[in-house]
Every structure is written in C-alpha cells, then in structure tokens.
Amino acid sequence: MSELDDIPSPRGQLTLKLVASRQDTNFHGDIPAGWLVSHMDQAAELAAGRVARGRTATVAIEAMDFLCPVRVGSTVNIFTDVREIGHSSIKVDVEVWSRAPQERDPQELHKVTEGRFVMVALDENGRIRAARQGG
Numbered sequence: 001m002s003e004l005d006d007i008p009s010p011r012g013q014l015t016l017k018l019v020a021s022r023q024d025t026n027f028h029g030d031i032p033a034g035w036l037v038s039h040m041d042q043a044a045e046l047a048a049g050r051v052a053r054g055r056t057a058t059v060a061i062e063a064m065d066f067l068c069p070v071r072v073g074s075t076v077n078i079f080t081d082v083r084e085i086g087h088s089s090i091k092v093d094v095e096v097w098s099r100a101p102q103e104r105d106p107q108e109l110h111k112v113t114e115g116r117f118v119m120v121a122l123d124e125n126g127r128i129r130a131a132r133q134g135g
Contacts, residue, residue: 008111010097012081015043020074020098031070036113037061039078040094044117047080048090052121052131056090064115073101077109083116088128090119 016039026032041058048056070076077097084091093116097109123129 010077010079010095010109010111012047012079012093012095014077015046015080016076016078018076020070020072020076022072025072029072031072031074033066033113036066036070036076036096037064037115039076040096040113040115041117043078043080044092044094044119047082047092048117048119048121051082051085051090052119055122055124055126056119057122058117059089059120060118062091062116062118064113066113067111070096070098070112071100074098075101076112085131088120088131090121090131092117092119 018039020031020035024031024035044058045056075098077099079095079097081093081095082090083093093114095114096112098112099109121129121131
C-alpha cells in the first residue's frame, strides 16, 4: 500500500460546487452549519431526483458529523453517493469538502462534514410514490 492510499478522498460524484462568501456568514462572521446543511440537502435532492426521475423530499438526516469549519472564500464541493433504494425511499450519503482560498495546491481538499439523507419520491400531488418509475 502506497502513501497515496492513506490520503482520504471524496466518495461519490461532485453534485454542487460553490464559494462561501461574506453574505453567507452569521453575525460572528463564520459560515454556519445551517448554510452547509441547506446545500447538502439540495445536493441530496438532485441525486435522489435522478434516481426517482422526478420530485423528492427529505424525510430524515440519519447522521451528521462536522470535522472542520468553512472559511469565507473557500470553495465548497459537495459529493453525493446513492447508497440504498427502497420502495419509495432513497438514502444518499453526502460529503462536503472545501479548499481554502489561500491553499497553494488547487487539488488540496479538506473534509468538512458528511451525512446520510433519506429522501422519498413524490408524485405530482406531493404524495409518496415508488422510487423507481419504469425503465
């Protein structure tokens, strides 16, 4: 096993990429966890929507751990990995990785948080439906 095998890297596919700006901060000047959770929820909905081929909604966040803060100016990369598809539910693992603006290596990412989002597929009337629709 090489030294590179020990370096953690994002799992899943890049679903959202954005920059944390001053307007996203709380009154202390920090990027709040709620800002991250909101974007993680959007990413989970995009990933689940591809599987369900339509509208989905979040019904639970099973687990979430915050590992380090996000600084203003950081590039935030949100990765999603569909882990389980039930009759109407879709479990999506979501990871947030960031790169600080002063980081010299543009490929250097730091894991910020991860969580498992449970989504359900919805029909046009907002009722729960089967997660997989034909074909």
